[in-house]
Amino acid sequence: MGLARVLAHCGGSPAAAVHYLAGAIASAPENPEPYTVLAELWRDKPSELAEVVRDADSLRTVLAQSYIGFLQGDMDTAALAIGSVTGVRPDIPWTKAPWFGDGRFLDVVSADALAEAAMRTMDHGHELDTDSTRERFRPWFEAIDIVSARRASPDALAKMAILLRACGLTDESLALCDQADSVERVMLTEVVRAGTWRKLGDSEQTVAAFERALALDPANWSLHLDLADVHAEQGDFASAVRLIDQGMTYGPAELSLRAAGAAYRARLTGSPADLGELIELTPSLPNDSYRSLLIDFACAGPDLPAELIAEARRVQDS
Template structure:
């Protein structure tokens, strides 16, 4: 192999990673990489130390497995999966090996699962569910043997994103059986929201607030749900509660201005939104708030036009 690659460990890694990409379930490239690791561990460690490409990160995942560093192995393959979920990377033989599943921490597997969603790819398809089957199996094993509420809640997000809402709820219930935490209720709320059930979504957010009443973002989340329902009185009240905990928070202030303008037709509220909106980091949320605000009663047309210009900028 080294002769074929001109004696370069980096070239060998590049070649073998390409072979893995074409058939992740084929054990042969991993066997060759293991031989290379046994012969030239320091050179290979140097190649993968500064992982700067998909293929290098992929090699890092398996070399970490060979080193017994299962958490790093999980995180690396999670990153690779996030970049290219159209390839069944987790069908690598080592990913379902007991040496991996018996050791990897729940926190690392949960973070790896979150990384598979980093790029916002559509994962709710039959093809993705088939390619992600090893992830689901790993979640089953680790959640049963090393249950950690926060980790289980994060894993449930991946299940939801892949369209496995019943399994997501079940994992949240399992997390609750260990300890009830705010994150689990937030994940439940998101799953009910995905299913189009606003009442269950609201109930889950209210339980989350009861568990963490000083968390301003929960009030914002619930206010957004109430706004979707057309209940801007409740939305404004919830934003006011959030502002008591974080009065300078930009997103809270913008949402409060938007929902206030929608409820009362306040020109001052719309003016405040116009001032704050350009600084909001999320374009789609900014556009949504402006849509809500501009639907307020009897607002000055010049202010509405100014708000719309922000949407078009």
């Protein structure tokens, strides 16, 4: 902190000062001192500091950007930046920063910005369903409670519910979905609700939620695929194929839809042609685990040639 103060006030290097101040914040986000120095730097050298945080190409500059947003009264930018930082390093309790719990932030930040910030916390696929993460993320949950009490858009509420689910707060996630429905019933809410029931292992509720989503957006090929996947997990490949065929009406060129259709038809009918199509398509699928799952389903089809199954397994292992 001493070095940061010197750099901020005497050293003429706002970039270096931000580097050390961000390091101090990372070590103790609840300590008000680094924020005080950053506020002084913003007061004394606003143009230089604005230039430093404008090119947010590192965790430390994005962190500084979040507090500068707060100082400027741009609470949406502050929220989005702290969401991005949290997504990179969820092991640090960034939102214990004094400004994040300040009424000046919570009373002004938009529900849409907080929802997008919540989504950014999950950008890097870290495991969040742990006791330690729930403790670190408590300020996020408190902010969601406060901001969702306004008449927020259902899409914003649904996005916030995704973070609650990711953190293992499934009851709270479902309750926020119910709150979104009280504003307006939209497809996204049902998709989020379906994902939460799926996490809880309730396939009937999952199917019901996806069916409601599909009723709200019947031309959405992705929803047909989601529902087909759930039926496949239940072993109902006839329904899975029917839904894929319906989805193909709206997304005939979609790779994942075509691959799933080939896999589920191969599983249902034992068609070598369908397994062959799957073998051709799966190397291009971006999700390795989904590719492997489809191959597992397809290879269990009746009376498929052993050499074709072996070829599919080679693709699976590649």
